[in-house]
Each structure stands twice: as structure tokens, then as C-alpha cells.
Amino acid sequence: MRKIWSIGLIRALIFQILGSAIGAGLLGLIRLAMGLSWKTEPALVVGGFIGAIFFMIGIGGFSGWWKMAMGEDVPEAHDVTEPEGIRRYFGFSLDHKVIGIQYGILSMVLLSVGGSLALIFRTELASSGLQILDFVQFNTLVGLHGMVLIASILMGVAAMGNYVVPLMIGAEDMAFPRLNAFSFWIAVPATVLLLSAMLFGGFETGWTAYPPLSVRGPMGIQLFFAGVYIVGWSSILGALNLIVTTLKMRVKGMKLFVMPIFAWAVLATSIISLTATQLIGLSFQLVMFERLLGMGFFTPSNGGNPILFQHLFWFYSHPAVYIFVLPGLGIISELLPVFVRKPLFGYKWVAMSSMGIALTGYLVWGHHMFTSGIEEYLRVPFMYSTLLVAVPTGVKFFSWVATLWQGKLRFPVPMLFILGAIIVFLIGGLTGPPSGTVSTDLHLHDTYYIVGHFHATMFGGFIFPIFAAIYYWYPKITGRKMNDTLGKIHFYLMTPAFLVTSFGQMQIGMLGMRRRIADYDPTLGFDTSHLIITIAGYLIGVSVLIFFINLIISAKRGEVATGNVWQSRSPEWSILPSPSPVHNYKGMPFEVVGEPYDYGLEGSNYVLPVNQTGQAD
Amino acid sequence: MKHIVIVVILVILLTFGTYALLQGIGLLPAQASAQAVTIDRMFNLHIMMISFLFSLIIVFMGYSIIVFRQKKGDEGFGKFFKANNKLEIIWTILPLGTVIFFSYLGAISLAETRNVEPQALNVDVTAGQWYWSFDYPDYGITSDKLYLPVDRQVKLSMTSVDVIHSFWVPEFRVKQDVLPGENLVKELRFTPTEKGEYTVRCAELCGGAHAYMNSPVIVVDDAEFTDWIDSELGNLPQDPVSKGKRLVENNGCLGCHSVDGSPSVGPTWAGLFGSENVMLDGSIKEVNEDYLHTAIVDPNFDVPEGFPAGVMPSNYADLFSEEEIQNMISFIQSLK
Ligand SMILES: [Cu+2]
Ligand SMILES: [Cu+2]
Numbered sequence: 006m007r008k009i010w011s012i013g014l015i016r017a018l019i020f021q022i023l024g025s026a027i028g029a030g031l032l033g034l035i036r037l038a039m040g041l042s043w044k045t046e047p048a049l050v051v052g053g054f055i056g057a058i059f060f061m062i063g064i065g066g067f068s069g070w071w072k073m074a075m076g077e078d079v080p081e082a083h084d085v086t087e088p089e090g091i092r093r094y095f096g097f098s099l100d101h102k103v104i105g106i107q108y109g110i111l112s113m114v115l116l117s118v119g120g121s122l123a124l125i126f127r128t129e130l131a132s133s134g135l136q137i138l139d140f141v142q143f144n145t146l147v148g149l150h151g152m153v154l155i156a157s158i159l160m161g162v163a164a165m166g167n168y169v170v171p172l173m174i175g176a177e178d179m180a181f182p183r184l185n186a187f188s189f190w191i192a193v194p195a196t197v198l199l200l201s202a203m204l205f206g207g208f209e210t211g212w213t214a215y216p217p218l219s220v221r222g223p224m225g226i227q228l229f230f231a232g233v234y235i236v237g238w239s240s241i242l243g244a245l246n247l248i249v250t251t252l253k254m255r256v257k258g259m260k261l262f263v264m265p266i267f268a269w270a271v272l273a274t275s276i277i278s279l280t281a282t283q284l285i286g287l288s289f290q291l292v293m294f295e296r297l298l299g300m301g302f303f304t305p306s307n308g309g310n311p312i313l314f315q316h317l318f319w320f321y322s323h324p325a326v327y328i329f330v331l332p333g334l335g336i337i338s339e340l341l342p343v344f345v346r347k348p349l350f351g352y353k354w355v356a357m358s359s360m361g362i363a364l365t366g367y368l369v370w371g372h373h374m375f376t377s378g379i380e381e382y383l384r385v386p387f388m389y390s391t392l393l394v395a396v397p398t399g400v401k402f403f404s405w406v407a408t409l410w411q412g413k414l415r416f417p418v419p420m421l422f423i424l425g426a427i428i429v430f431l432i433g434g435l436t437g438p439p440s441g442t443v444s445t446d447l448h449l450h451d452t453y454y455i456v457g458h459f460h461a462t463m464f465g466g467f468i469f470p471i472f473a474a475i476y477y478w479y480p481k482i483t484g485r486k487m488n489d490t491l492g493k494i495h496f497y498l499m500t501p502a503f504l505v506t507s508f509g510q511m512q513i514g515m516l517g518m519r520r521r522i523a524d525y526d527p528t529l530g531f532d533t534s535h536l537i538i539t540i541a542g543y544l545i546g547v548s549v550l551i552f553f554i555n556l557i558i559s560a561k562r563g564e565v566a567t568g569n570v571w572q573s574r575s576p577e578w579s580i581l582p583s584p585s586p587v588h589n590y591k592g593m594p595f596e597v598v599g600e601p602y603d604y605g606l607e608g609s610n611y612v613l614p615v616n617q618t619g620q621a622d
Numbered sequence: 623m624k625h626i627v628i629v630v631i632l633v634i635l636l637t638f639g640t641y642a643l644l645q646g647i648g649l650l651p652a653q654a655s656a657q658a659v660t661i662d663r664m665f666n667l668h669i670m671m672i673s674f675l676f677s678l679i680i681v682f683m684g685y686s687i688i689v690f691r692q693k694k695g696d697e698g699f700g701k702f703f704k705a706n707n708k709l710e711i712i713w714t715i716l717p718l719g720t721v722i723f724f725s726y727l728g729a730i731s732l733a734e735t736r737n738v739e740p741q742a743l744n745v746d747v748t749a750g751q752w753y754w755s756f757d758y759p760d761y762g763i764t765s766d767k768l769y770l771p772v773d774r775q776v777k778l779s780m781t782s783v784d785v786i787h788s789f790w791v792p793e794f795r796v797k798q799d800v801l802p803g804e805n806l807v808k809e810l811r812f813t814p815t816e817k818g819e820y821t822v823r824c825a826e827l828c829g830g831a832h833a834y835m836n837s838p839v840i841v842v843d844d845a846e847f848t849d850w851i852d853s854e855l856g857n858l859p860q861d862p863v864s865k866g867k868r869l870v871e872n873n874g875c876l877g878c879h880s881v882d883g884s885p886s887v888g889p890t891w892a893g894l895f896g897s898e899n900v901m902l903d904g905s906i907k908e909v910n911e912d913y914l915h916t917a918i919v920d921p922n923f924d925v926p927e928g929f930p931a932g933v934m935p936s937n938y939a940d941l942f943s944e945e946e947i948q949n950m951i952s953f954i955q956s957l958k
Contacts (some may be wrong), residue, residue: 218829305805351710444661515651
């Protein structure tokens with residue numbers, strides 16, 4: 006018992022359950038005192054939020070700050086002794102590497118949950134008619150699939166940022182270790198809330214939760230809102246930490262324009278998360294209030310305007326797309342030179358294109374609303390700004406191609422995923438402009454074409470790159486390599502399967518298949534296409550399962566790899582041993598003496614241990 | 623240099639190949655409106671552009687993968703070059719020009735699809751969970767089918783009684799969301815150019831039976847259209863059962879109730895009258911006129927077992943006159 010209690014996660018979950026009950030009970034009592042009867046919906050909301058706070062108390066998220074407030078001595082993060090072994094991954098660790106892995110595990114868990122939800126409704130869609138689901142179940146699954154995977158992506162991005170960035174820039178840890186741990190752990194009760202929407206009636210609105218639909222109907226939507234709201238905190242705080250870390254904690258000699266390109270990508274992403282996430286939180290909060298307190302923000306019969314919600318929602322949710330893909334594109338730019346054995350072409354342009362995408366990303370949200378009935382004069386300017394995104398994105402593609410040109414390409418598993426990422430992201434990118442010009446979007450909006458298009462951007466911009474990143478940095482984490490054969494099976498199964506789903510979706514979408522319908526008209530002749538898409542979807546599932554098996558068995562049985570496995574110039578490979586030691590570069594001071602990607606430049610180094618500076622080795 | 627020549631030739635070949643393939647597999651449904659012609663022209667431009675850019679990147683990548691792969695035992699580096707500002711500027715400016723030009727073409731294309739003709743036929747569209755209803759204010763007709771004369775522009779003025787829906791007929795290409803709220807009536811214009819039967823499909827997730835929110839759209843020639851108007855106006859039977867039938871057809875009841883016994887959101891009306899109905903609280907009630915009257919004006923008073931409360935709209939007492947309610951009851955009665 007004692008032993009179980011000492012596992013932070015379990016303690017915290019028990020706290021969360023207790024807290025939820027206390028919150029709900031308290032609200033019931035207050036209502037009773039006011040002469041009102043029991044109502045489940047407000048109790049769920051209040052219980053949900055109190056439960057999340059209790060979770061944080063249970064995990065110990067407040068104890069450091071509490072002690073500081075009480076004037077007690079609190080040790081610096083690097084002086085805190087943490088439990089050894091597997092157990093530290095289940096508690097409130099302050100080490101950025103542990104937190105990075107925690108984020109990674111949460112991301113992979115959510116990836117499998119979100120993916121499985123998709124397989125359930127893909128099974129329903131395999132043929133026309135309603136077979137295994139009813140409308141509410143179908144809509145709940147579709148909405149949760151979307152949001153659970155968004156959470157998974159946010160966690161995955163944070164995982165890469167947390168684990169890799171401090172190592173790359175030679176920092177001892179993140180700028181604010183306690184805040185960092187807090188950002189991770191707050192996401193756990195948030196995902197619990199999000200998933201529990203299924204238990205309380207589900208919701209019918211899809212992940213976009215447009216009112217007035219979200220103002221009516223099952224109350225599961227409240228838990229969905231609460232979950233997203235809290236994941237938003239995690240995202241904002243995590244971003245703040247990454248920005249300060251990259252700007253302030255780089256090792257001696259590492260000017261902004263010689264830091265690894267991935268750090269640029271994470272910086273650009275974090276700027277968006279820090280400043281845009283509030284808007285989705287706000288829009289969901291307003292609907293929450295509208296449901297609970299009858300405030301008519303978005304319902305016309307109460308004086309509200311449903312389009313206002315869409316503006317607020319997309320002001321985050323479009324830039325969010327770049328939060329998801331910029332780190333992935335950063336991974337592509339980071340890993341390509343290593344496997345091409347040649348410099349990254351146009352480093353500065355690639356770095357600036359990330360910033361350019363982040364900036365233009367703020368100006369294009371209206372393209373989700375071309376058919377929604379926004380003011381006529383808004384549509385054309387939003388079309389111009391939307392197509393503008395193609396310019397910095399183009400710079401990236403051209404630079405990657407120029408990097409490949411006349412290299413000496415090696416094809417270990419991470420490189421396969423990088424090449425897959427470029428191809429899939431290319432398809433995602435090229436299918437964007439038809440939905441960016443207004444007249445063609447009048448046809449495409451809310452069809453499977455859009456579904457195919459954004460799944461290609463998400464796979465190319467996140468899923469492929471994060472798999473590449475995991476295969477690539479796995480030895481850094483464990484001191485062992487992942488199995489090559491299984492990795493190749495994963496790649497050669499997932500890539501064609503994905504292309505089939507994506508092309509299939511786009512094609513039936515153009516022909517008239519609407520989004521988010523549980524059943525479709527058999528006379529449209531989409532049955533075969535849907536069956537093929539479903540089968541391909543299952544194959545993606547199988548390939549990811551193979552990946553998970555590989556991930557787990559290689560930790561014990563993988564080939565030992567402690568040195569600079571990929572012959573990279575980056576400090577986390579060329580200076581640090583694998584698995585990376587607890588205090589990073591402590592006892593191994595180094596400084597930056599050259600450029601990061603000068604592969605093939607005679608006698609050049611990117612980083613050198615301090616005592617040898619100046620001498621080429 | 624040799625490499626570049628080969629690659630350029632391959633890019634050209636693949637561009638044409640991809641374009642032919644994309645055109646060949648048939649990506650768009652039949653073209654049945656003037657707007658569809660304009661929009662498809664824009665699609666065609668996009669497909670050309672996509673074919674070219676796809677080939678450009680894929681050929682360069684594929685060529686590098688095959689030709690520049692590491693030879694066995696060669697642990698050396700690739701050719702050392704790392705930046706070329708001239709190139710970077712070219713591939714920033716050229717795309718910039720292209721996207722501005724595309725936006726310009728897009729704006730023209732949009733303007734063309736929104737072309738206004740003064741002679742347009744007016745139709746007021748009402749959407750609700752989960753039905754469409756079409757009013758022809760110039761003729762005083764209400765119908766659950768959208769009849770349209772060919773080659774004449776139609777102007778839809780659309781509003782919703784509950785949540786957001788979206789009007790879309792794939793063969794006409796254009797789409798417009800339908801919003802609730804008196805001041806948010808949205809307009810959509812198009813000119814059908816091919817006679818035939820189409821379907822309007824709600825394109826915005828509106829809960830529950832969204833998938834089934836479809837209604838027929840029938841495009842006929844002028845003479846047939848006039849005939850239809852006449853028959854709607856003149857030959858409408860005026861007995862209570864037929865009046866009731868029209869009422870339930872035009873007010874969305876059939877979005878939730880079937881008249882042939884098939885399952886739906888609400889109970890079927892086939893054989894309902896005179897049956898013994900089990901209530902949610904276990905009691906058994908006989909379905910007679912009084913029961914039906916209460917069921918329509920106060921749906922949550924008696925909730926039959928197996929169906930959700932609070933789904934059927936509860937404002938019918940305000941929407942219908944007593945006579946209209948009696949007519950609907952007569953119609954349900956006729957289905958026993
Ligand atoms: Cu967008
Ligand atoms: Cu709908």
C-alpha cells in the first residue's frame with residue numbers, strides 16, 4: 006500500500022477522483038442552501054476543475070512553490086535528489102530529460118487512444134448504412150479522435166522540445182524546472198477530463214464545437230471544454246519555458262544564427278503557443294458559460310452571434326496547425342544534413358521561413374470561414390494571406406531538395422521517415438491552395454477533401470517526423486538502438502497505407518462525400534473507396550503497433566550504441582555520451598567554434614570541449 | 623550539368639503524366655450550373671500547378687535518392703556547398719508572384735460565381751434539425767422539394783430555425799452555411815444549367831441525423847416548372863388528411879418520424895393511432911386524439927419508452943393554429 010501510494014501518478018489520480026467528488030458535492034450543497042435542486046452539468050464542470058487542482062496537489066506540483074511562499078528553504082532544481090530507476094518517470098521530476106520522456110509517453114498513449122477511436126468509426130464507415138454505432142456515438146468518436154490527437158501532437162512537440170533543445174544548446178536544464186514539471190503534469194488530469202466526456206453522454210459537435218449546436222445536446226461537451234482548457238494551460242506555460250530557455254541559456258559562443266535549426270523551429274512554435282492558445286480557451290469558456298449561466302454570447306435568439314465564435318476559435322486553431330508542423334519541419338531540416346553528409350542548404354533562410362510561417366499563420370484564419378457567412382469583403386483578403394503561406398513553405402522544400410542534391414545519402418530508419426515526411430507533407434501542402442482560393446473552396450469546404458488534405462499535413466508535418474525523431478534520439482535516451490528490421494517494416498507498411506487513405510479521402514471528397522457523416526448514400530458509389538480507406542487505416546494501426554513493440558523490446562535488447570551513432574556534429578552526439586547523464590554537460594564544458602552543419606568542410610568543428618578550443622582534432 | 627538536364631526532362635515528362643492522370647480519374651461530379659463551369663476552370667489551373675510542383679520536388683528527390691546514394695564503403699562527405707542567396711531570392715520572388723497572380727485569378731473567379739441577375743427566381747429556404755423547406759414567395763407555395771427552372775438564376779434566402787446547417791448540391795459546386803437568427807439571413811445565387819434530379823446535402827455538422835439531412839432538387843424546363851406551380855396551387859386537395867400531410871412534410875416532422883414503420887429519431891407514426899403505448903415511467907396509454915394533441919403541443923409530458931425526451935421541439939403550440947394541429951392529427955390517424 007505504502008509502495009503504491011509513493012507512486013506519484015497513482016496518488017494524484019486518487020486525489021483527482023476525491024477532488025472531483027468534493028467539488029461536485031460542494032456545489033450541490035451550495036445550490037441546496039440556495040433552495041435549488043441537484044443538477045449534474047454544473048457539478049461536472051466544478052468537479053472537473055477542482056479535481057484537476059487536487060491532482061496537482063497530489064502529484065506535489067504545488068509543494069515547492071508553497072514552501073517558497075511560506076519562506077522555507079527550497080533547493081535549486083539541480084540539487085533535488087530524485088528517486089532512481091523507472092519510478093521517477095511516474096512522479097514530479099524536475100529533470101528536463103525525464104519530463105521530455107514523460108511528455109513522449111503521454112503523447113504515444115494519446116496517439117494510440119486517438120488512433121483506436123478512428124479505427125472504430127472507420128469500421129462503421131467501411132460500408133454504407135449504420136452498423137455498429139448510433140449518431141451520438143459516432144459524433145463523439147469523431148470529435149474526440151480530433152481533440153485527443155491534437156493533445157497527442159502538443160505533447161509530442163513538447164516532448165521533443167523538452168528533451169532535445171536543452172541538450173542541443175548546451176543548457177543544464179530548462180529555465181524554470183518547476184514550471185516545466187507543472188506544465189507536463191497539468192496535462193494529465195486534462196486528458197482524463199477530455200476522455201471522460203465519453204462517459205457523460207458524449208458530444209455531437211466534432212472537435213470544432215460550433216455553437217449553437219454545442220450549446221444544446223449532451224453535457225459531455227463540458228468535459229471536452231474543460232479538458233481542452235487545461236491542456237491549453239500546459240501548452241502556454243511549456244511554451245514560455247522553451248522561449249526563455251532558447252533565448253537565455255545557450256552555451257558560450259552559440260549565437261542565434263548558429264544554433265541548431267530545430268531550436269529555431271521550437272522557438273517559432275512556442276511563440277505561437279504562447280500567444281494564440283488563449284483564444285481557443287476563451288471561445289470554449291464562453292460556450293461553457295452560455296450553457297451553465299444562460300449568457301447569450303453565440304445564440305442569435307438571445308442576442309448572440311454564432312460567427313463570433315468561429316473567429317475566436319480559428320484565430321487559435323489555424324496557427325495551431327503550425328504549432329503542430331513547425332517542429333516536425335525542424336526535425337526534417339535538422340536530420341537531413343546528418344544523413345546526406347552535406348550542409349543544410351540556406352540555413353538562415355530556413356530559420357527565417359519558420360518565423361515567416363509563424364507570422365503569416367496569424368493572418369489566415371478566415372479561410373476556414375469562406376462559406377460560413379462572414380462579411381463578403383473579408384473573403385478576398387483572407388485568400389491573399391492564405392496563399393502567401395506557400396512562399397515560406399516553398400523555401401523549406403527548395404532548401405531540402407538543394408540539401409539532398411549531390412550528397413552521399415544514407416538510409417537508416419530515421420532517414421526513411423524524413424524522406425517519407427517530405428513526400429507526405431508535399432502532398433498536404435500542394436492540396437492546400439485549392440481550398441485556399443474562395444471559389445474552389447465553396448465546393449471543397451466540409452468535405453473529405455479537407456479531411457484528406459489536413460491528414461496529409463499532420464502526417465507529413467508531425468507523425469513521420471516524430472517517428473524519425475524517436476528512432477534518431479532513442480540511443481541518446483536508452484544507450485541502445487531500435488531494431489532496424491522492425492523499423493523498416495513500420496515504414497514500408499505505414500507509408501503506402503497512409504497515401505492510400507489520403508488520396509482516397511480527397512477523391513471521394515471532391516466527388517461529394519461530406520465530412521462527419523455516420524452514413525452515406527450508397528447511390529453515390531463510395532462504398533468501395535471507403536472499404537479501402539478503412540483497410541488502409543487498419544494497416545497504419547498495425548504498423549504503429551509494430552513500432553510500439555520495437556520501442557519496448559529495444560530498451561532491453563537493442564544493439565548497444567553509446568557513442569556518436571549517426572556521426573552528427575551536434576553537441577548532444579559529439580560531446581555527450583549515451584544514455585545522457587543526469588546533469589547533462591556537467592564536467593564536460595564546451596563552446597561553439599563553428600557552424601552547425603558544415604559537413605565535409607575540412608578541419609571544421611561545430612563544438613569543442615573548452616580546454617581544447619582552437620585546436621582542430 | 624548533365625544531372626540538371628536529365629532532371630529537367632524528367633520534370634517535364636512527369637508534369638504531363640501527373641496532369642493527364644489527375645484529369646483522367648475524374649475528380650469532380652457532373653457540372654450542372656453556370657457557377658460550376660467557372661469553378662472547374664479554377665480547379666483546372668490548380669491541378670496544373672499541383673502537377674508541376676509535385677513533379678519538380680519528386681523528381682529532384684527521387685533522382686538524388688537513386689544517383690547520390692552512398693556507395694558501399696564510402697564514408698566520405700557530399701559536395702560542400704551551403705547557400706546561394708541568388709537562388710533563395712529567386713525561389714522566394716517567383717512563388718510570391720505566382721501566389722499573388724493566383725489570388726487575383728481566384729478573386730475574379732469568385733466575382734463570376736457571384737454574378738447577380740435581376741430576373742432571379744426567389745426562394746426562401748428554411749433549414750432545421752433535420753429537414754429543408756422551400757418557400758416560393760412569388761407564388762405562395764411551400765414545398766419540401768426544391769423545384770427549379772433550368773437556365774434561370776435562383777436566389778436563395780436562407781435561414782435556420784435552430785443550429786448551423788449548410789446548403790450544398792455538389793453538382794452546382796457552391797455552398798453556403800445557413801445560420802439561425804433573423805439578421806443573419808444568408809443569400810446564395812446559382813444558375814442550374816442541366817435538367818435532372820439532384821440532392822441538397824447539409825454540409826455542416828448539425829448533430830443527430832445530419833447525415834440524412836438531404837432533400838431532392840429537381841431542375842426542369844420552363845414549361846414543366848409552370849405546370850408544377852399550377853398543380854401546387856390549383857389541385858391541392860383540401861381535406862384535413864391531405865392538409866395535415868402537407869403540414870408534416872413542410873415542417874420537418876418527417877426528419878424525425880417515419881410514416882412507414884422504419885426506425886428514426888422519434889417513434890414511427892405507422893400504426894400509431896389506436897395502439898397501446900408504453901411510457902418511459904412504465905405506464906401504458908392508449909393513443910387517441912387527446913394523446914396525440916398533448917404529444918404535439920407538449921412533447922415532454924408523455925415520453926414513450928425507448929425515445930429521448932427534450933429532442934422534439936416544444937414550441938409547436940405557438941407555431942401552429944389549432945386547426946393545423948387537428949389536421950396533422952387526422953393525417954397520423956390515417957396511417958393506422
Ligand atoms: Cu487554417
Ligand atoms: Cu447538417
